[in-house]
Amino acid sequence: MPRSDIPKAAVKAEAARLKAFFEASGAQPVEMDILLPAEVLLDLYGEDIRARAYVTHDPERGEMMLRPDFTVPVVQEHMTNGAEPARYTYAGEVFRKQEDMPSRANEYFQVGYEVFDGSDPAAADAEVFARFAEVLAGSGLHAATGDIGILKAAVAGLKTTERRRAALLRHIWRPRRFRALMTRFSEAGTALRHQNLDRVRANLRDAEAPFIGLRTQTEIDARVKALEEDASEPPISAGEIELLDDILSLKETLPHVLSQLRDIAVDLPAISEAVSLLGRRSDALAARGVDVEHLDFEASYGRTSMEYYDGFVFGFYAEGRPDLPPVATGGRYDALTAVLGQGRSIPAVGGVIRPNVLLSLKGGA
């Protein structure tokens, strides 16, 4: 977000207008604390959030964090006090350190719309996107969409060990490591896997180091065993690696992508259900008046934005303004509710708009 000259009062009024739109669409307005317990957020997002959020200390409550986003407190509030189906809207400030982009604001408004409704996920996805498209119409924005669920389904369907599938799934949101793992598990990585094992065996032979630290001998032994087993496993087939690559490189309008994914699903039936969900979402979007024929879809979209988006993802961008952050972003985050709910999970989809970016476009700034 640029540190714009737009007065805060104007941004607040714009936020109120957007929130009123979501209220008129049937969302219940909610207010969230600004000072949040840091522990949950740190456990969820790790060092990424520590680099980006302000952490402070309270003598009674321990480490506290200035609200870095609304999603987590809204999910927690809903899981404690809410009942499905529910639709919420909120508007307020979030606080972010901008270590790498010091010109962006450290304090800015977000307006959000979140839907907790498991009755028809495709319809809920389409509803959220269509509401955003409607309220943002006329600002000359470009919409990008994707679906992390396709990639997840493809990985979950690979004919290989559970351990390899889990390792790949864990790194879906880190493209570079995902790629390195794909190589290691493929034919090309066979030598590497044997080298790794040889290295560990050599360490075992000359190990005379005393045992120190919290990581136990059992954990070390378990990993050695895992490396041994993995070295003797056959590689993931070249055909499956190629199908994964095909999926990762899909970037086209939605109808074209759908037709290509249906072709891929013939060889990789594991993605059939995810592809059929994409088809139903496409129909639901069209039914809500979205121009699906010209809607861009990129299978890799959203992989680096937020770890817990695990299905439909979208963003609205100002064309020709790469200096600006997206005006709006959102997606499905069932995985986040599963982590927060400790076993209980709630289908959830939503997004946020940054009103000051929207205003800076309207003012031609």
Next chain:
Amino acid sequence: MVVKLGVPSKGRLMDKTFEWFAERGVTLSRAGTEREYSGAVEGIAGVELVLLSASEIPRELAAGRIHLGVTGSDLVRDKLAAWDSKVSELASMGFGHADLIIAVPKCWVDVDTLDDLDAAASAFRARHGFRLRIATKYHHLVREFLKANGVADYQLVDSQGATEGTVKNLTAEAIADITSTGETLRANHLKILNCDPVHRSQATLFKSRMAHWTDETRATLSELTETMGLGD
């Protein structure tokens, strides 16, 4: 207006800096007694010596209170957000070499690479219910490095000294620290991960982009770089 040159105020780093400048025709010296933190510059006019703690020099450069400063490249990269928008490197000085490395217990026979560390962290978090802890004082550099390499399920814990002891004391599982020889690591039963260091640090002469540069100070800087053959 004079060009203010910030130099570490004590120890080997100060001595080596003085030597480095002297070899290039500029003599720096402490004024008065050992305890007085001011100095003299001979061989060029218009430069004032400011003696500072090496760890404060990045901040002073970023604030523009000094025009030039000598400090470790690690400190500048770790302490300054978007460091290269605030300072530029005039010369790597060829001393004060130290690598910022990641080290794990030697008894971890299964961990030698970042790949291994990532896998160990994943299993550790699942078993212990919290992220694998890496003790360091170089939070920014280490976090950026691990992010670029796609390592997950770790957390950084702050350690301002005796970092090598944190694993034995059970306050961290691994460490990231500056090492020049590795002897302290070996003595504490740790081994360096087999990958490029997080950062290869050395003493560096920096120019502040934030300082007020006038025609006069700019002219002094060109004279200085020419006298010293720095080819700026």
